[in-house]
Amino acid sequence: MREFVSPQNFVPSDFEVVRNSDRCIACRVCERQCANEVHWYDSDLGKMISDETKCVNCHRCVSLCPTRALKIVKNNDTYRPSANWTGPVIDQLIRQSGTGGALLSSMGNPEKYPIYWDKMLINASQVTNPSIDPLREPMETRVFLGKKPDAIERDENGKVINNLDPQLKLDVPVMFSAMSYGAISYNAHKSLAMAAKELGTYYNTGEGGLHKDFYQYGPNTIVQVASGRFGVYKDYLEAGAAIEIKIGQGAKPGIGGHLPGQKVTVDVSQTRMIPMGSDAISPAPHHDIYSIEDLRQLVFTLKEATAYKKPVIVKVAAVHNVAAIASGIARGGADIIVIDGFRGGTGAAPTRIRDSVGIPIELALASVDQRLRDEGIRNHISLVVGGSIRNSADIVKAIALGADAVYIGTAALIALGCHQCRNCHGGKCNWGIATQRADLVKRLNPEIGAQRLVNLVTAWNNEIKEIMGGMGINSIESLRGNRLMLRGIGLTEKELEILGIKHAGE
Amino acid sequence: MLMREGEVRIPSGCAISGMISLDGSKQNGEDIMKSIAVMHDRSNGLGGGFAAYGIYPEFKNFYAFHVFYDSRRAKDEAENFINEHFEIASMSVMPTKTIKEITNEPMIWRYFLKPLVYKVERTQVDEDEFVFRCVMSINTKIDGAYVFSSGKDMGSFKAVGYPEDVGRFYRLDEYEGYSWTAHGRYPTNTPGWWGGAHPFSVLDTSVVHNGEISSYDANRRSIEMFGYKCTLLTDTEAIAYIVDYLVRKQGMTHEDAAHVMAAPFWSTIENMNEEEKEYYTYIRNAYASLLVTGPFSIIVGYKGGLMALNDRLKLRSMVIGQKGNKAYMASEESAIRIIEPELDKIWAPLGGEPVIFNVKGGVE
Ligand code: SF4
Numbered sequence: 001m002r003e004f005v006s007p008q009n010f011v012p013s014d015f016e017v018v019r020n021s022d023r024c025i026a027c028r029v030c031e032r033q034c035a036n037e038v039h040w041y042d043s044d045l046g047k048m049i050s051d052e053t054k055c056v057n058c059h060r061c062v063s064l065c066p067t068r069a070l071k072i073v074k075n076n077d078t079y080r081p082s083a084n085w086t087g088p089v090i091d092q093l094i095r096q097s098g099t100g101g102a103l104l105s106s107m108g109n110p111e112k113y114p115i116y117w118d119k120m121l122i123n124a125s126q127v128t129n130p131s132i133d134p135l136r137e138p139m140e141t142r143v144f145l146g147k148k149p150d151a152i153e154r155d156e157n158g159k160v161i162n163n164l165d166p167q168l169k170l171d172v173p174v175m176f177s178a179m180s181y182g183a184i185s186y187n188a189h190k191s192l193a194m195a196a197k198e199l200g201t202y203y204n205t206g207e208g209g210l211h212k213d214f215y216q217y218g219p220n221t222i223v224q225v226a227s228g229r230f231g232v233y234k235d236y237l238e239a240g241a242a243i244e245i246k247i248g249q250g251a252k253p254g255i256g257g258h259l260p261g262q263k264v265t266v267d268v269s270q271t272r273m274i275p276m277g278s279d280a281i282s283p284a285p286h287h288d289i290y291s292i293e294d295l296r297q298l299v300f301t302l303k304e305a306t307a308y309k310k311p312v313i314v315k316v317a318a319v320h321n322v323a324a325i326a327s328g329i330a331r332g333g334a335d336i337i338v339i340d341g342f343r344g345g346t347g348a349a350p351t352r353i354r355d356s357v358g359i360p361i362e363l364a365l366a367s368v369d370q371r372l373r374d375e376g377i378r379n380h381i382s383l384v385v386g387g388s389i390r391n392s393a394d395i396v397k398a399i400a401l402g403a404d405a406v407y408i409g410t411a412a413l414i415a416l417g418c419h420q421c422r423n424c425h426g427g428k429c430n431w432g433i434a435t436q437r438a439d440l441v442k443r444l445n446p447e448i449g450a451q452r453l454v455n456l457v458t459a460w461n462n463e464i465k466e467i468m469g470g471m472g473i474n475s476i477e478s479l480r481g482n483r484l485m486l487r488g489i490g491l492t493e494k495e496l497e498i499l500g501i502k503h504a505g506e
Numbered sequence: 507m508l509m510r511e512g513e514v515r516i517p518s519g520c521a522i523s524g525m526i527s528l529d530g531s532k533q534n535g536e537d538i539m540k541s542i543a544v545m546h547d548r549s550n551g552l553g554g555g556f557a558a559y560g561i562y563p564e565f566k567n568f569y570a571f572h573v574f575y576d577s578r579r580a581k582d583e584a585e586n587f588i589n590e591h592f593e594i595a596s597m598s599v600m601p602t603k604t605i606k607e608i609t610n611e612p613m614i615w616r617y618f619l620k621p622l623v624y625k626v627e628r629t630q631v632d633e634d635e636f637v638f639r640c641v642m643s644i645n646t647k648i649d650g651a652y653v654f655s656s657g658k659d660m661g662s663f664k665a666v667g668y669p670e671d672v673g674r675f676y677r678l679d680e681y682e683g684y685s686w687t688a689h690g691r692y693p694t695n696t697p698g699w700w701g702g703a704h705p706f707s708v709l710d711t712s713v714v715h716n717g718e719i720s721s722y723d724a725n726r727r728s729i730e731m732f733g734y735k736c737t738l739l740t741d742t743e744a745i746a747y748i749v750d751y752l753v754r755k756q757g758m759t760h761e762d763a764a765h766v767m768a769a770p771f772w773s774t775i776e777n778m779n780e781e782e783k784e785y786y787t788y789i790r791n792a793y794a795s796l797l798v799t800g801p802f803s804i805i806v807g808y809k810g811g812l813m814a815l816n817d818r819l820k821l822r823s824m825v826i827g828q829k830g831n832k833a834y835m836a837s838e839e840s841a842i843r844i845i846e847p848e849l850d851k852i853w854a855p856l857g858g859e860p861v862i863f864n865v866k867g868g869v870e
């Protein structure tokens with residue numbers, strides 16, 4: 001049934017549910033599939049009805065309708081057009097006047113900011129240097145993350161000693177970024193863990209601890225330590241291949257997190273080590289890190305706790321002075337730094353922060369890599385970037401700008417079924433991903449999910465090889481920081497300067 | 507306006523050749539000139555050069571600087587700098603012969619130098635590093651001055667022209683060395699600047715190179731972290747710095763350095779025995795940014811030896827020959843046969859497999 005909404009609070013729905021009555025057989029699949037209760041069967045009318053105001057456009061019903069009777073279209077209901085007071089601006093204003101609350105959103109910043117990946121083009125060999133066919137010649141994408149030594153050491157017989165600090169070995173230059181159990185479901189976590197193992201890479205627990213069932217994936221797991229310290233204890237730290245200190249996240253730099261009590265089910269409460277049903281609140285800062293020297297202490301505390309056997313990662317959001325921060329982190333003893341761009345996804349963030357705080361990952365990456373080189377410490381730390389890596393070309397460009405590897409989050413969720421409805425904060429993800437409701441979670445089959453992730457990353461890895469071969473490069477380390485392989489298109493002098501690349505045609 | 511080498515990256519194809527007497531006996535530059543001349547068609551007259559070792563026995567404890575000057579002013583400035591940092595044992599115009607094939611020559615001077623001890627002490631580095639930094643300073647800060655050779659008891663000789671003409675120009679038949687390398691260049695652009703010709707040398711290390719590496723900017727940005735400044739934007743320069751860094755600063759052998767630059771594939775490493783596996787995995791991981799990909803064949807000259815190396819796919823030709831106490835290496839077999847038709851053996855080394863010849867018992 002439609003709820004009554006006072007006229008001042010009414011905002012037109014974003015979408016319209018269009019049902020082709022010639023095709024609809026009233027099987028009620030859509031009704032059962034939609035956790036937002038958009039569809040119902042009216043027995044008096046003898047047909048399916050929908051309330052589009054509740055529709056988030058997750059495409060679950062569209063994908064499952066057996067007669068393809070449904071489509072969701074953009075609602076063309078309009079206010080008087082204005083380039084300034086646009087529909088969404090007015091809608092948000094109306095909502096806030098009704099509730100008095102901050103606006104909440106999820107997933108990544110959808111606003112129209114420049115996407116620098118799309119303004120960079122990749123080189124290829126012609127004549128002076130042969131391209132290499134990846135089907136005929138070895139083409140290597142293996143990456144080691146971690147600090148490299150300053151000098152070679154030999155034993156008394158002159159044999160080279162392995163003096164490397166702990167490293168992470170990735171068979172593909174892609175890892176799955178932090179998404180906590182709580183924000184996403186058990187089955188989503190399981191899919192990521194299984195896929196990471198199969199691909200020879202890593203997934204990340206996020207800040208919600210590690211479910212006891214997943215300790216078996218430890219060698220392919222990065223365990224996160226965030227400001228809430230949920231689920232952090234000795235076994236947890238020891239279970240992972242590396243430990244990540246989360247300082248910030250691209251979608252919401254400078255603020256903490258909030259997992260509403262209704263998502264804190266028995267399992268989530270046990271994994272996070274908090275009472276069931278209680279809100280899980282991560283403070284904005286780590287309350288033991290108020291400065292860079294405090295970070296250094298936490299880095300070494302974690303290293304001590306794990307006998308210097310695991311690399312320590314520090315993750316920060318891409319903010320204005322990220323280059324200086326990164327240099328501080330490199331000197332703070334971290335082995336790997338992760339920079340998360342402002343388009344990075346989230347399970348829930350204040351809309352204003354998601355859409356207006358932080359900077360593009362491309363610019364942050366370019367300036368961090370250059371800064372670390374200028375200071376002569378790029379070898380002391382590996383650089384991983386995330387925050388909207390959408391395809392293999394983005395990865396090639398990221399590595400050519402200077403990244404060692406990338407993190408993917410949103411792309412991995414899309415592989416699992418996410419249709420980017422950006423309503424994860426509602427907790428009713430129809431695809432069984434961003435939800436703890438048992439009936440929804442079971443919609444995601446972890447075996448199938450893992451296979452889809454493996455497919456995606458394998459396809460990308462093959463594309464990366466193809467692109468590398470075209471450039472005459474047969475090993476990914478020769479692509480790293482190889483900015484001559486990139487040219488800008490439609491960029492200003494300043495942008496080119498920051499990216500450290502030339503313009504196309506130069 | 508066409509940009510000069512260093513302002514723009516110019517790809518080139520090339521010919522290279524090298525020879526060494528394993529017993530340390532010396533010979534003049536005639537043979538190496540003959541060898542490189544055979545491969546005339548692999549260069550296009552836009553650059554040629556030679557490196558020779560053991561040629562300055564009377565000054566073997568002095569750094570021999572070969573310098574190009576574009577102007578009097580550049581020479582004055584550079585000489586002021588040299589005076590402030592070195593004791594000058596000898597200085598003179600480089601002996602050359604005027605020939606019609608070589609034109610537009612800059613002023614070319616040669617100095618035999620010893621660094622001032624108190625200056626070296628003050629910078630808290632060893633002599634080699636001190637000299638290296640001085641060369642970097644002159645080349646990057648004094649406009650129109652370019653030190654193109656700076657080792658002890660060795661020298662590079664290069665110019666714009668065909669290599670055989672360059673050799674005659676520098677009167678290489680008058681020098682006696684235990685090892686020689688040569689280079690003929692085929693740039694795809696016409697810089698016309700002498701500094702851009704090969705060999706590229708830094709202290710005792712000289713490199714002649716044929717190829718165009720695809721890892722160039724990754725290597726350049728990496729090596730520049732360690733105090734090197736790639737001013738020419740050529741592969742040869744980057745490779746010479748990598749070799750210098752790995753051998754002189756990291757204490758590697760030339761063989762280790764070859765394994766960094768042309769590391770075996772992971773699939774090959776996986777099939778090695780445990781000890782080798784550990785060594786190669788370590789070296790690939792720790793020095794990943796100095797892996798060189800794309801086609802190259804190089805001859806690295808250093809005190810007492812030569813090393814030939816191909817990229818790991820062997821995308822450029824390279825042949826090695828041996829006869830008694832003499833070893834030869836060149837882009838083409840003909841370049842070896844012309845000077846030694848009867849070889850004891852001749853073979854093409856595998857990609858990534860360094861071939862190293864050292865003078866037996868070393869050189870003084
Ligand atoms: S919310 Fe999803 S399942 Fe429900 S009507 Fe909209 S598109 Fe269909």
Ligand code: SF4
Nearest residue numbers: 418419421422424429
């Ligand atoms: S995870 Fe689920 S709720 Fe979140 S955007 Fe994707 S489909 Fe929507």
